[in-house]
Amino acid sequence: MDCTLRDGEQTSGVSFLPHEKLMIARMLLKDVNVDRIEVASARISDGEKDAVKMICRYARQIDMLDKVEVLGFVDGKRSIDWIDSCGCKVMNLLVKGSERHCVKQLKKTVEEHIADIRCSLEYARAKGIGVNVYLEDWSNGMKESPEYVYRMLDALVDTDVRRFMLPDTLGILNPLQVIEFMRKMIKRYPGAHFDFHAHNDYDLAVSNSLAAVLSGVRGLHVTVNGLGERCGNAPLASVQAILKDQFNAKTNINEERLNDISRMVEGYSGITVAPNRPIVGENVFTQVAGVHADGDNKANLYSNALKPERFGRRREYALGKNSGRANIDRNLQELGLELTPEQTAKVTKRITELGDRKEIVTQDDLPFIVSDVLKHAAPEDNVKLTSYMVSSAYGLKPIASVKVEIDGRQYEAASTGDGQYDAFVRALRSIYEDVLGRSFPVLENYAVSIPPGGNTDALVQTIITWRHGDKSFKTRGLDADQTEAAIKATFKMLNMI
Incomplete structure (x- = not known):
């Protein structure tokens, strides 16, 4: 499930307009082919309501309404009525997954909280809305109050809840803990469908997601570019690539559109993707060292399973003080320029000099550098x-x-x-x-x-x-x-x- 439009929008400074949410949702569903999208939190604003209505209207037209989900709260009928008025048919109900949250924040006992949840489930059923349940702060619940977590599940596992979604809300777990806690859940409730929702506070969101998969979890939550509260969530592109390449997992994701959705979300969110972000960063398919280009020229010695073409991209060879002749040869070949070894050496020297001055050189600059170095007339501007x-x-x-x-x-x-x-x-x-x-x-x-x-x-x-x-x-x-x-x-x- 991609939750860019809900948890991703909780990134500081990010607020999507309704039509931007629709464009992102369309690409996620039709082009990237994610299984589900979580698009909003209930009762946030009128603009949020407009966005959810637009997305649900579009999803209904393409027969994918069941893939659109909205976060709701245990607040009597209010969240359910809000979701129903938008035309959405799936609610992700946020309940307390740790005793501390239940007692300190809600000021209720577990029995009182369970009674309130059951009322919400009954009203949602009457409205024809399917329900998944988020156990908020589940990771702390398993560390500090596992018996509370089990009492919650014991009370809800035989209801018509579709999925139990287990979030590491504060990003506190490591992969060994994820394996331990997830296996306990699956062993105790073998018929339940569990999702795992990672946060990246310790830079372990991807590792923890993989640990959850190895433990038998049936769903993962991701966001485009890893957007999300504080340090963000598990990035869609990274999780997809590692699942496929390291574990031979099969998903429905169309990898060729991962870069496109990354660029769209980058533009709408205003959060720039780091150039070294795996899969979607600007530099990740760019070889800088000349020895790498030389090895690729001879036998693709510096390539791995992460072929740029998989993701709708191409490999590039940077021009700078570390380039060497091999990088420059590759760029000249792509431009259709043929130089003698002596001419190439002169061009290499000039690019190295520019790199020493921290000037940026691109393939588009190369014809002008060649012209200048070889003392040809500069190309006349048309x-x-x-x-x-x-x-x-x-x-x-x-x-x-x-x-x-x-x-x-x-x-x-x-x-x-x-x-x-x-x-x-x-x-x-x-x-x-x-x-x-x-x-x-x-x-x-x-x-x-x-x-x-x-x-x-x-x-x-x-x-x-x-x-x-x-x-x-x-x-x-x-x-x-x-x-x-x-x-x-x-x-x-x-x-x-």
Whole structure:
């Protein structure tokens, strides 16, 4: 079960709009092919209600409504009525899985709590809503009050609860404890369906999830990019890859779309994926050391079962001071450039010099470096910025006026936008699409960085990711002004295509 839209949204600073939740839910169900999604907590807000209604309406249309679940509370009829009014048919009922939580937070005995839970189950049944039960703080319950946990299960195991979901709410367990506690649960209640819900406070969420599987658990909870409360949950991509490669487990997950869902959630959440995040990080399929590229050239000596093509990606060979000739050869081959050994040596030396100065070099920069090193004329720009004006005023949309030269002819356009750069791009797009009848690449990502400790006049680096047809690529611009840096990256892109 993916709970990005519920537990993932409990990440500090993350709040999805209703239409964003719908887009994520659609991709999870139809493209990534997860078995279930938990999409919200009941009674949170009107916006949350709108999102759940939209998701349930969509899921009903594709006959997947039974895969949509909402967290509910033991609050009489209120959560159940809220879930029912959204059109959802599955509630994940949050109950107390440790005696301390029951006594200290609810101020109730276990018998009183069980009576309240039974009332909720009866009302849900009357409404036609299926129920799974979360035993909140189950891990502390098993450590401190196992008899309380067993009393809860003894009272509920013969009801029509579909799944008992066992969360390590505070992320306190290690894999050996997960195996011990999970086996006790399964031995005592062999007919029950147990899920395990890991948290990553000790960086053990993935390990604990695998331990649960080895112990016989029948369901796992994950989130895209490991989003979640505090340190997050078990990441979907990592759990999938390890289950398949290390344990030969079969799941329904479509691995080719794991990178796509990661990028979508990254964009909507605003939480950047670490470049070294397994499977979905930007750098994880990039070889830096030249000896690695040399080994791959000769016999794929530095490859493992995590083939980038499995995840809709490709292997890259970084350019920098550690690259060596083998990396540069691989990049030149991909670009279709043929150099003599002497020329390649000169290019290698120049890239090493740039790396020593901490400058970023990409494959897209390589033709320009080759031109410069070999003293050829620099490639002439077919697209040139003749002049432009951007302005913004309080209470009005920013406006841009642009004049460009394309293949020797002048074109002008003006447009408004949500920001100065957006207005600029809209004006350019109108020239390409409306006047020239050409396609204009889609902007996929936009990142700005300044040197650590930089002043207000520091140089700004803008890195823009574009998609043109089925190809995705990046361009960079450097300037003291952020908009100007973005414009430079844009015209580099236009000359590349």
